[in-house]
Amino acid sequence: MSNILIVDDDIELCEMLDEYLRLEGFSVSAVHDGKSGAEQAVNGNYQAIVLDVMLPGQNGFDALKQIRGSSLIPIIMLTAKGDDIDRILGLEMGADDYLPKPFNPRELAARLKAIMRRSEQNSGNASSVLEVGKLVMKPSSRKVSWDGQDMSLTSTEFAILELLMRNAGAAVSKESLYEKALGRPLEQYDRSIDMHISHLRRKIPGGEHLIQTIRGTGYQLTLEQ
Amino acid sequence: MSNILIVDDDIELCEMLDEYLRLEGFSVSAVHDGKSGAEQAVNGNYQAIVLDVMLPGQNGFDALKQIRGSSLIPIIMLTAKGDDIDRILGLEMGADDYLPKPFNPRELAARLKAIMRRSEQNSGNASSVLEVGKLVMKPSSRKVSWDGQDMSLTSTEFAILELLMRNAGAAVSKESLYEKALGRPLEQYDRSIDMHISHLRRKIPGGEHLIQTIRGTGYQLTLEQ
DNA sequence: AGAGGTTTGTAACACTTTGTAAAATACCGT
């Protein structure tokens, strides 16, 4: 059964969606402000979130950021006309899809199914645990272990390692490491990523083999040991 | 660079999209019927497909099915106004997204970026192993061994050897070695590939026999030992 | 076979990128 959380202050809309989505085989809950939305969203009971941009108190963007801080749960944003689509879908915010109001509930159902299908495909291992050899990472609880032993990483090291693990076996460019892990573009003579890589290599046993340098390109996590 | 294939019989629309998507940093090609669309889509040169539902000859759904038969390339369907059912069908048939006509090109660009970002994340693809005689290469773990013994190659040497191994038994032109391994065009008096080949020959036991010079063309890995 | 031109092999050097220690700065909870 797919549990959907709707976060919208329009109570009538929530009831209507509840009714329609139940017919489509979803199970629906609703809350009406961003703060409770963000709290509920990450409690692990839902498979997808429908999140309105305009909310009383904390707005939808803040809620989105807060949720993305600890979860990759599929999120559809309900936007007002004219909102900046690029930002909503972009890495900055990280929504999976959006739907401009007013919308047809059938379309919401279709998009919900689509993003849930995608996220199902993505997480071969349902519980969103990343595993590469003896390295195990749980992004939701921000824990990493090597061969069962917990290791302590700083948040930047964590972000970099997460990116590398999500692309294990393939090179990740420095550009995208800066962009996605540090949230800023790579500038000339900027060496921070190199420094963090250096630290990671030292912290992870066998790190110098695990994290390979692809000169002129970036870094890569090796798949086989 | 991201190559996009547009499959739509509306030539004006194609030109407009071409223009707009180029501004957004995509590289665009267009074909105008489903049959060529399906053929082009799977040739490996594109990172995403924009596919109209209404096409002369083979319609968009057939093309979609055909493409999905052999590729998981990201596909956005362009649907006619009003046909929710078609849209839903499209998503259930394995399109990654859809956009009802008429649409804002910005929205297409945003959705393209979104699905490409997703598919980039997904491709933790199975690690293939390349074998040519006693040479074994695992690109995902960046390891090469000769007769079971690991050898250490630099990134460029690795890239060149990978290309040669993927085309073992056939000549690989210097042009494509420069283009694909060094990521730049071959310029006059540029000898770097020759240097790297020289190093490779020295590092690989029996390298002078293994890597053959095809004068005036390029280099080739011999199949027999 | 030999002359003359072109392409390739490789050593030596020049330049670029990366590794990492250490210092400087930013950040955060108290």
Next chain:
DNA sequence: ACGGTATTTTACAAAGTGTTACAAACCTCT
């Protein structure tokens, strides 16, 4: 504001890559 941690900058060493130069191999034409 203070102390501790995290991150970025700086500086220099080490490794990798590109350029130059010349010798060797090859091709073409006579």
